[in-house]
Amino acid sequence: MGGNRYVGFSITDLSQGEADRIASYLFAHSGKWIAELAGNPIKVEMIGDGKAIVTFPAIAEVDVREFMSMLGSER
Secondary structure, three states: OOOOOOEEEEEOOOOHHHHHHHHHHHHHOEOOOOOOOOOOOEEEEEEEOOEEEEEOOOEEEEEHHHHHHHHHHHO
8 A cells, every 4th residue: 555554344333413513514425425324334445645445335535534534523
């Protein structure tokens, strides 16, 4: 991975409010919407350079600090 650190995890326990907030954020960073997040796992893979690939029922490339900060504010 070219010296970049790889980190992966899944987010599977979301309330409807959390799912809605995260869905809005991810939708803004993805090409198209496919399904609701509630009940569907979200996979996060940090790819380096301050970016992460988030796999949900669509794919989004996000700023890792911004996304992790948003997750932290939900917990």
